[in-house]
Amino acid sequence: MKAAITNGEGKVWIEDIPAPVPNEYQCLCKNIVCATCTGTDRKHINNKLPWTQKYPGILGHESVGVVVEVGAKVKNFKVGDMVIRPTPAYPGTTYHGYTSLWGGFSELGLVTDAAAIKADGADVAVNGYVQYQLKVPENLGLSAADAAQLITLKEVTGYASSLGVTLNTPVLLLGGGSVAYAFCKGIKYIGGHPLIVAARRDEQLEVASRLGADYTINVTRDDLVGAVKCLTNGAGVGYVIDATGSPQFLASALPALTPEGKVGPYATYPADDPVKNHIPAEKIGTGRTGEVATHGFFCSLVRHGMLRLDDLYSHKLPLRMIAEGFEMIERKEAFKIVFEM
Secondary structure, three states: OEEEEEOOOOOEEEEEOOOOOOOOOEEEEEEEEEEOOHHHHHHHHOOOOOOOOOOOEEOOOEEEEEEEEEOOOOOOOOOOOEEEOOEOOOOOOEEOOEEEOOOOOEOEEEEEOHHHHHHHOOOOOOOHHHHHOOEEOHHHOOOHHHHHHHHHHHHHHHHHHHHOOOOOOOEEEEOOOHHHHHHHHHHHHOOOOOEEEEEOOHHHHHHHHHHOOOEEEEOOOOOHHHHHHHHOOOOOEEEEEEOOOOHHHHHHOHHHEEEEEEEEEOOOOOOOOOHHHOOOHHHEOOOOOOOOOOHHHHHHHHHOOOOOOHHHOOEEEEHHHHHHHHHHHHOOOOOOEEEEO
16 A cells, blocks of 8 residues: 655555454454644654654555454444545554554555444553544435544544633634634634634635634734733733744733733754743643544534635645645645545
């Protein structure tokens, strides 16, 4: 099968590697698409994550596939099921000499029926990543490309909710990439208002406005804190959520908070320059991604015609063009690409 490989030195390419073989509690899936996670994938490609990573590795964690083969002891999946996040190699493992960088940019992948393992009391190790391998209900009518957008949307909405964002919570969101766009949509669905988005380019802010931002601030032209204070009648915001990965930018927004306000450092930050070096500990909110907890909520929104997902990606390309696709992202010509297998 074909898979996207990176060496951590700025290069990504397609190689033929062996197909995965499922065990009796696993299903083999034909991956239909895998979408870019602009921040994490680019950091994998350039070895910029704040932990040690081994290379070469198989990229991708926003895959969607269809079950084509079911193990003998599988109880909760069937042939034809659409599943999120199939991978030939789970995190923390290697596969024929390749590190798992979550592995979704591959033509085939595995999902594991953890519930069946538990029900059988089987002595089978289960990788923690399995919790994210969730079925997309048949009655949603979602394309695989749109279904892939549920991944980041669920993650960031769960994070904002756990941080404390709820109905009529004023929020300042820093960033203008694909993660920030998912935050825009998610924050509006859980009631955040007003949602103020700050970024450096007008094109980014135009997308943010379409996806839910009530107000936008171009920080190359306007004073960030002054603009926020003006938009909130001097009160400030309850939360500042950062999707940029710049602790300095996040720190510059601290005066925009209410006295009780907190920051949500969602992005991945440099290992040698963590957020705690810039933000007082008492101002850092505690949030966690909630991809599993929000799955049913977003599936319900889709079922009732209340959620559009195709506005969360800018391009579709064949897998063979993965290097060109990441170059487009670097040049700001795309913000999120769905690669079709």
